[in-house]
Amino acid sequence: xxxxxxxxxxxxxxxxxxxxxxxxxxxxxxxxxxxxxxxxxxxxxxxxxxxxxxxxxxxxxxxxxxxxxxxxxxxxxxxxxxxxxxxxxxxxxxxxxxxxxxxxxxxxxxxxxxxxxxxxxxxxxxxxxxxxxxxxxxxxxxxxxxxxxxxxxxxxxxxxxxxxxxxxxxxxxxxxxxxxxxxxxxxxxxxxxxxxxxxxxxxxxxxxxxxxxxxxxxxxxxxxxxxxxxxxxxxxxxxxxxxxxxxxxxxxxxxxxxxxxxxxxxxxxxxxxxxxxxxxxxxxxxxxxxxxxxxxxxxxxxxxxxxxxxxxxxxxxxxxxxxxxxxxxxxxxxxxxxxxxxxxxxxxxxxxxxxxxxxxxxxxxxxxxxxxxxxxxxxxxxxxxxxxxxxxxxxxxxxxxxxxxxxxxxxxxxxxxxxxxxxxxxxxxxxxxxxxxxxxxxxxxxxxxxxxxxxxxxxxxxxxxxxxxxxxxxxxxxxxxxxxxxxxxxxxxxxxxxxxxxxxxxxxxxxxxxxxxxxxxxxxxxxxxxxxxxxxxxxxxxxxxxxxxxxxxxxxxxxxxxxxxxxxxxxxxxxxxxxxxx
Amino acid sequence: xxxxxxxxxxxxxxxxxxxxxxxxxxxxxxxxxxxxxxxxxxxxxxxxxxxxxxxxxxxxxxxxxxxxxxxxxxxxxxxxxxxxxxxxxxxxxxxxxxxxxxxxxxxxxxxxxxxxxxxxxxxxxxxxxxxxxxxxxxxxxxxxxxxxxxxxxxxxxxxxxxxxxxxxxxxxxxxxxxxxxxxxxxxxxxxxxx
Numbered sequence: 200x201x202x203x204x205x206x207x208x209x210x211x212x213x214x215x216x217x218x219x220x221x222x223x224x225x226x227x228x229x230x231x232x233x234x235x236x237x238x239x240x241x242x243x244x245x246x247x248x249x250x251x252x253x254x255x256x257x258x259x260x261x262x263x264x265x266x267x268x269x270x271x272x273x274x275x276x277x278x279x280x281x282x283x284x285x286x287x288x289x290x291x292x293x294x295x296x297x298x299x300x301x302x303x304x305x306x307x308x309x310x311x312x313x314x315x316x317x318x319x320x321x322x323x324x325x326x327x328x329x330x331x332x333x334x335x336x337x338x339x340x341x342x343x344x345x346x347x348x349x350x351x352x353x354x355x356x357x358x359x360x361x362x363x364x365x366x367x368x369x370x371x372x373x374x375x376x377x378x379x380x381x382x383x384x385x386x387x388x389x390x391x392x393x394x395x396x397x398x399x400x401x402x403x404x405x406x407x408x409x410x411x412x413x414x415x416x417x418x419x420x421x422x423x424x425x426x427x428x429x430x431x432x433x434x435x436x437x438x439x440x441x442x443x444x445x446x447x448x449x450x451x452x453x454x455x456x457x458x459x460x461x462x463x464x465x466x467x468x469x470x471x472x473x474x475x476x477x478x479x480x481x482x483x484x485x486x487x488x489x490x491x492x493x494x495x496x497x498x499x500x501x502x503x504x505x506x507x508x509x510x511x512x513x514x515x516x517x518x519x520x521x522x523x524x525x526x527x528x529x530x531x532x533x534x535x536x537x538x539x540x541x542x543x544x545x546x547x548x549x550x551x552x553x554x555x556x557x558x559x560x561x562x563x564x565x566x567x568x569x570x571x572x573x574x575x576x577x578x579x580x581x582x583x584x585x586x587x588x589x590x591x592x593x594x595x596x597x598x599x600x601x602x603x604x605x606x607x608x609x610x611x612x613x614x615x616x617x618x619x620x621x622x623x624x625x626x627x628x629x630x631x632x633x634x635x636x637x638x639x640x641x642x643x644x645x646x647x648x649x650x651x652x653x654x655x656x657x658x659x660x661x662x663x664x665x666x667x668x669x670x671x672x673x674x675x676x677x678x679x680x681x682x683x684x685x686x687x688x689x690x691x692x693x694x695x696x697x698x699x700x701x702x703x704x705x706x707x708x709x710x711x712x713x714x715x716x717x718x719x720x721x722x723x724x725x726x727x728x729x730x731x732x733x734x735x736x737x738x739x740x741x742x743x744x745x746x747x748x749x750x751x752x753x754x755x756x757x758x759x760x761x762x763x764x765x766x767x768x769x770x771x772x773x774x775x776x777x778x779x780x781x
Numbered sequence: 782x783x784x785x786x787x788x789x790x791x792x793x794x795x796x797x798x799x800x801x802x803x804x805x806x807x808x809x810x811x812x813x814x815x816x817x818x819x820x821x822x823x824x825x826x827x828x829x830x831x832x833x834x835x836x837x838x839x840x841x842x843x844x845x846x847x848x849x850x851x852x853x854x855x856x857x858x859x860x861x862x863x864x865x866x867x868x869x870x871x872x873x874x875x876x877x878x879x880x881x882x883x884x885x886x887x888x889x890x891x892x893x894x895x896x897x898x899x900x901x902x903x904x905x906x907x908x909x910x911x912x913x914x915x916x917x918x919x920x921x922x923x924x925x926x927x928x929x930x931x932x933x934x935x936x937x938x939x940x941x942x943x944x945x946x947x948x949x950x951x952x953x954x955x956x957x958x959x960x961x962x963x964x965x966x967x968x969x970x971x972x973x974x975x
Contacts, residue, residue, distance in 0.1 A: 201812075203808055203809065203812055203818060203820075308823065332819075332846075361821065361846060361847065364821060364822055364823070365819055365820060365821045365846035365847075366808065366818070366819065366820040366821075366822075366846075367817075367818065367819045367820075367843075367846065368812070368817065368818060436845075436846075439844040439845045439846070440844070440845050440847075442844045442845075443844050443845050443849070508845075508847050508849070509845050509847065509849040510849050510850050513849075527850075528869065530865065530866065530867075530868050530869050531865070531868060531903075531906065531907045532865055532897070532903050532906075532907070535895075535897045535903070536862055536865050536866050536897070537862065537886050537888050537889050537894035537895065537896055537897075538886065538888045538893075538894060539795065539830075539831055539832045539862075539863075539866075539886040539888065540831055540886075540887070540888065541796070541829035541830055541831035542829060542830045542831070542887050543829070544829060544830060569829065572829060576891060576893070577891050645829075736892075739890050739891055739892075742887055742890075742891065743887075744830050744885075744886075744887050744890075746890060747885040747889075747890055748885075748889065748890035748891065748892065749885060749889040749890060749892065749895060749896055753890070756885075758926075
């Protein structure tokens with residue numbers, strides 16, 4: 200029986216079939232659903248959301264060193280956070296199979312950058328698998344566990360948005376036996392102080408040579424001989440695009456792509472007249488093919504910025520063949536189609552805080568989450584985004600640089616636990632005076648509502664301690680710590696004004712559950728009394744998708760309205776009242 | 782459908798309209814007929830009230846899960862302006878099934894853009910084969926406005942070669958039991974409208 204599964208579901212299925220008993224991770228599009236699906240196999244598999252990717256990586260590493268088969272999941276930028284344990288786990292290695300499932304986001308559909316995780320495999324000197332569809336996602340995860348156990352080293356399984364989120368057919372198999380649990384003390388193996396670490400360093404290099412032999416014979420790497428005039432070397436989802444654009448060409452499809460299968464690459468190169476490398480993001484394969492002394496085409500015709508597609512490869516093919524590039528016809532009436540960017544949802548508790556911040560001439564250093572949308576007009580109240588937790592530390596940096604305006608650092612609840620706490624310590628330790636705002640919607644919202652240390656619930660669905668952000672703030676040395684209701688604009692304005700004026704650091708936690716997660720309205724649906732409305736359109740300044748403007752007078756869409764009442768609080772005429780269904 | 786032909790369908794709308802469920806049902810229906818199937822959808826940032834697209838491809842062997850431009854046999858839209866936005870996915874001669882729903886984007890509310898007034902005329906110019914009807918109204922008539930996505934899917938089914946029982950089985954597989962009858966009815970309403 201074949202099942203239609205997303206790449207992420209298939210990875211979870213593969214982990215289950217491979218006898219994995221521990222799965223950890225931190226949510227991040229497009230990787231999130233791997234762990235959510237793996238958790239469905241409880242009690243055979245234990246899964247947890249860790250506060251961040253570094254912790255998740257270390258938890259899974261501990262499990263694997265104790266003998267369990269383990270996976271850790273994250274998006275590409277998450278591996279930056281977990282890079283520290285990655286680099287040395289490569290040295291000390293594991294006992295049970297350990298696979299880091301890392302999802303890249305070419306095209307930046309839901310990410311702050313494009314980065315190519317394949318570089319990390321070479322950087323950490325560990326094997327890399329790249330599935331191209333859901334069946335491969337499952338099969339390669341199982342191979343990765345095997346390779347990890349064979350060489351006692353971590354392995355990376357790298358997907359992309361289109362591999363993780365496309366669905367295709369998958370054949371399921373039975374679960375195999377689990378690893379034998381029991382840590383065996385062996386300091387020269389697990390303790391990389393220099394005397395033991397230096398031999399480990401050598402073993403990593405020796406291991407790579409043996410892994411190369413394995414990749415050269417792996418079924419994950421295959422040559423498809425067709426017409427010999429053009430040979431295409433490719434991996435991941437790019438394989439499928441290329442197969443449609445060059446149906447007659449020969450292919451070397453890499454699935455176990457690092458260490459590079461040199462013998463296979465030489466064999467392929469000697470069997471075709473010319474070579475084109477088709478890969479998304481960096482020229483990872485192309486550089487190596489050139490280093491082997493093989494002439495090839497690649498980046499000069501295939502773009503390395505933003506994701507590939509059949510359409511973009513048609514252009515590449517025209518370039519390669521010296522033909523005129525197919526022209527992209529503009530969509531008819533394109534100048535009359537209004538843009539529809541993502542927005543904060545109706546009833547979002549973050550909206551009022553951004554609106555209140557808009558009343559002050561301050562710099563707002565931000566963070567990653569739904570509240571990134573506060574950077575858009577009309578709210579327009581986030582000035583920088585770097586990475587999770589950076590809103591806090593950068594606020595301090597601007598202050599010590601002498602920025603004349605007051606700086607406000609903004610962070611979410613999940614990102615506060617992820618990497619906001621060390622920033623707070625830095626501010627209080629180094630005598631900063633920044634105002635830090637936590638936009639606490641009691642969930643990891645943007646990635647689809649995952650739990651975190653503040654929600655009181657685990658990924659396995661069990662009740663647990665709900666850790667207080669305010670208590671952490673006080674423990675970090677903040678004396679001015681306030682909990683505030685984000686739906687009361689008056690109070691939000693007051694607490695923000697007061698704390699901006701304070702000459703010591705403050706932490707304001709605006710807390711209300713995400714209405715999208717709660718699946719219910721905040722309050723009664725609002726309506727605009729047309730006889731009272733003066734048409735000033737101040738209500739449109741809060742950027743709520745439930746308030747429709749563009750006509751003579753704004754009107755509230757009663758299906759969309761979540762009843763938060765923010766519009767009522769900004770209306771100077773008192774025209775907006777609770778009137779609809781609760 | 783010939784041996785090597787891939788059928789491609791593009792469903793568009795606004796986050797929250799039920800595009801993903803419609804996509805899942807279509808994929809299941811194609812699976813019922815023994816086809817190779819691939820779908821693609823968006824998550825995360827793209828879902829927060831923005832334009833949403835789901836793509837479904839089926840045939841004897843499907844490679845790319847993404848539908849190339851100018852190749853979809855059907856473009857279906859739960860929001861009328863979204864049909865115009867993604868018009869270039871439709872193959873020449875392909876069928877456009879568009880629900881007459883209008884959802885105002887914040888760019889229009891904020892005055893940065895205008896919602897076009899004569900959308901029906903524009904649709905007629907862009908799509909020579911157009912089915913244009915109010916799926917939400919039809920859904921409301923049978924008892925639940927939220928089944929507009931399935932009403933539209935019923936209209937889409939007219940343009941594909943999958944038999945009625947494949948659709949029925951797919952709906953039963955994809956929706957909870959208590960909503961099965963409502964969705965089957967919604968599907969028929971859309972299918973019979975065309």
